[in-house]
Amino acid sequence: MTDAYVVGVDMIKFGRFPEKTVPQIGSEAIMMALDDCGMTIHDIQALYSGNLGQASGMVGQRILHEIGQTGIPVINVSNACATGATAFREAWASIKAGLYDCVLAVGVEQMGRGLLGGAGGGTGISKEGLLGSGTMPAVFAEAGMEHSNKYGTTFEQFAKVSVKNHHHSTMNSKAMYQIETPLETVMNAEMISYPNTKLMCSVNVDGSAAAVICSEKKTRELGLMGRAIKVRASILASDPWQERDLVMPDVNSCTRKAAKEAYEMAGLGAEDIDLIELHDCFATAEILHYDNLGLCEDGGAGRLIDDGDVALGGRIPVNVSGGLLSKGHPLGATGIANIYEVSTHLRGEAGARQVEGARIGLTHVIGLGSACGIHILEKA
Amino acid sequence: MSEQPLPVVDYMKIPDDGDPYLEGHKCGECDAIFLGERNICSKCGTRDRMGTIKLSTQGSLYSYAIVHRSFPGVEVPYISAVVDLDDGATLKGNLIKVDPDPEKINFGMPVEVIFADALGRKDRDGNSYLSYFFQPRA
Numbered sequence A: 001m002t003d004a005y006v007v008g009v010d011m012i013k014f015g016r017f018p019e020k021t022v023p024q025i026g027s028e029a030i031m032m033a034l035d036d037c038g039m040t041i042h043d044i045q046a047l048y049s050g051n052l053g054q055a056s057g058m059v060g061q062r063i064l065h066e067i068g069q070t071g072i073p074v075i076n077v078s079n080a081c082a083t084g085a086t087a088f089r090e091a092w093a094s095i096k097a098g099l100y101d102c103v104l105a106v107g108v109e110q111m112g113r114g115l116l117g118g119a120g121g122g123t124g125i126s127k128e129g130l131l132g133s134g135t136m137p138a139v140f141a142e143a144g145m146e147h148s149n150k151y152g153t154t155f156e157q158f159a160k161v162s163v164k165n166h167h168h169s170t171m172n173s174k175a176m177y178q179i180e181t182p183l184e185t186v187m188n189a190e191m192i193s194y195p196n197t198k199l200m201c202s203v204n205v206d207g208s209a210a211a212v213i214c215s216e217k218k219t220r221e222l223g224l225m226g227r228a229i230k231v232r233a234s235i236l237a238s239d240p241w242q243e244r245d246l247v248m249p250d251v252n253s254c255t256r257k258a259a260k261e262a263y264e265m266a267g268l269g270a271e272d273i274d275l276i277e278l279h280d281c282f283a284t285a286e287i288l289h290y291d292n293l294g295l296c297e298d299g300g301a302g303r304l305i306d307d308g309d310v311a312l313g314g315r316i317p318v319n320v321s322g323g324l325l326s327k328g329h330p331l332g333a334t335g336i337a338n339i340y341e342v343s344t345h346l347r348g349e350a351g352a353r354q355v356e357g358a359r360i361g362l363t364h365v366i367g368l369g370s371a372c373g374i375h376i377l378e379k380a
Numbered sequence B: 001m002s003e004q005p006l007p008v009v010d011y012m013k014i015p016d017d018g019d020p021y022l023e024g025h026k027c028g029e030c031d032a033i034f035l036g037e038r039n040i041c042s043k044c045g046t047r048d049r050m051g052t053i054k055l056s057t058q059g060s061l062y063s064y065a066i067v068h069r070s071f072p073g074v075e076v077p078y079i080s081a082v083v084d085l086d087d088g089a090t091l092k093g094n095l096i097k098v099d100p101d102p103e104k105i106n107f108g109m110p111v112e113v114i115f116a117d118a119l120g121r122k123d124r125d126g127n128s129y130l131s132y133f134f135q136p137r138a
């Protein structure tokens, strides 16, 4: 089986673009990714297009209507917050299977503002605020407080995640925000669902990211091996049965399963990873994933943030892009945007936020319901 | 319009003669407990061995969030609680009669399930609903 390489990858600066259409936003990242490797849409044999908001709207085809109707197969993908990672993985799988030797994956989202989630209607009356809360900040607050219950993790430790990621984003011009948020600012911001304050919730933004993936042979033929990124592992997992998963959507066992399989596929361990972009949809979530991805022994996550191990310059920098908390979280685009971030470091092109000497990186996303996507990438 | 309040979820049962209760479906093979009717166990895959049980009204607090921002019309703050029942099931609901203050909320605190009107909420046809809540055990 051939290896698969990312040869072109890019993302637009995340922001709010109500005047644009979803296909227009998606097209921008595609053109940038094609430029990154000197290709045109006529070089592409299949398009894997991830989007949630218009999941039944044939977004991939509408993108081709914008940039070139070459008649290639289009696969529209929707898989909650793992949508972009799933589109990338499907593209990867088509190269591994030998179906194609040059394909494109794109993730795009145009978001509204405000709260996501909420206990659904169904029969009769709204259950929100009656049978607890189904809002995302509350769901992830409960997931964080489960960690507090088990390991004594504190509000302050959760808040430090947000301080770190906002700091990282000051070095990333493609992030939605470039502002420092000191600890007291984070902790004293409007409380949304304790322990998540407003600055501990990811930012709803519009955005897109795209990647061109080629077989090893094609990458060599095109002379693109110099900046190519090898995909060492691509894993997707759904939520295995857990005793509380009827009331607590699973983000933990799903991530653990995917991480174990990804390390196995790559023949690597957590200690071999130089940087990580993980799913900090809320500050509480990032803490859980230090444990879940094996960056420390179970329960060691609080100490990791206290000691600065996960900050730029630390032992294993996490979310140096600014993460979903500050770069922003355009749901369907996030999975490919974090592949862009890790690839940029592996290429040594990340400027002020460069993780020095980065050779291997890991990306992680999780969509509630649940779907976890993990990729391990290495400089070719 | 129904004269009697309706159950807020389909796993709440309101007998004509007797107290309301929550119903679980328990797998006869692996003992996994589910809320709501089903024929196949999603833990072990066994078919047609589900039996109904009356869920315990006693449990302890496993996790929570203090919700300060919710959808329009929802009174805040309130405590969204995850409770492990003594029989092994887990429920989510509002924890009442406790201040919405992390200093006042303790993991593992004993709670009980009580049944009461659904905060005055009515459906389009004007029906009232019976809901369940958690409160500290006396």
Ligand SMILES: [Zn+2]
Residues within 6 Å of the ligand: B027, B028, B029, B030, B031, B032, B041, B042, B043, B044, B045, B046
């Ligand atoms: Zn079973």
